[in-house]
Amino acid sequence: MIKQILGGEMMVEVQVPMIGQSGMDVKIEVWLAEEGAHVEKGEPLYELSNEKLNQEIESPATGTLVKILVAEGETVAVGDILAHIEE
Numbered sequence: 434m435i436k437q438i439l440g441g442e443m444m445v446e447v448q449v450p451m452i453g454q455s456g457m458d459v460k461i462e463v464w465l466a467e468e469g470a471h472v473e474k475g476e477p478l479y480e481l482s483n484e485k486l487n488q489e490i491e492s493p494a495t496g497t498l499v500k501i502l503v504a505e506g507e508t509v510a511v512g513d514i515l516a517h518i519e520e
Contacts, residue, residue, distance in 0.1 A: 445494040447478065447516040449509050452488060456511050459483045463505055466498050472518060479515070496520040 452459060462480040466472050478492040500517045503509055 443520040444499075445496065445518040445520060446514045447493060447518060449481070449511050449513045449515060450490060451511050452481070452483060453485065457483050458508050458510050460508050461503050461505055461515065462487060464501060465489070466492075468498055468501050470498050472496065472498050492518065494518045494520055 449459060459481040460483070462482050464479045465477050466479075472478060472492040472495065474493065474495045475491050477489040478498075480487060480489050482488070496518045498516060499519045501515070502517070503513070503515045509515065
């Protein structure tokens with residue numbers, strides 16, 4: 434999670450976490466919140482999968498999900514930025 438101040442607001446970058454012990458690419462299966470929705474830190478935000486598992490990933494911050502950068506079905510790498518949350 435990276436926090437930045439953009440336009441006077443604190444913005445949190447939602448990044449792909451390391452799942453398990455491998456750094457293999459993962460697929461974004463489904464977003465559990467839409468752009469503009471209020472999200473709470475710790476609540477499920479999206480689901481990802483790799484060839485071994487499906488896992489819900491929690492929101493890293495409380496705020497508004499202002500921008501989703503990666504669509505459902507896309508494959509991403511660990512550390513990629515998926516979305517922005519404005520705190």
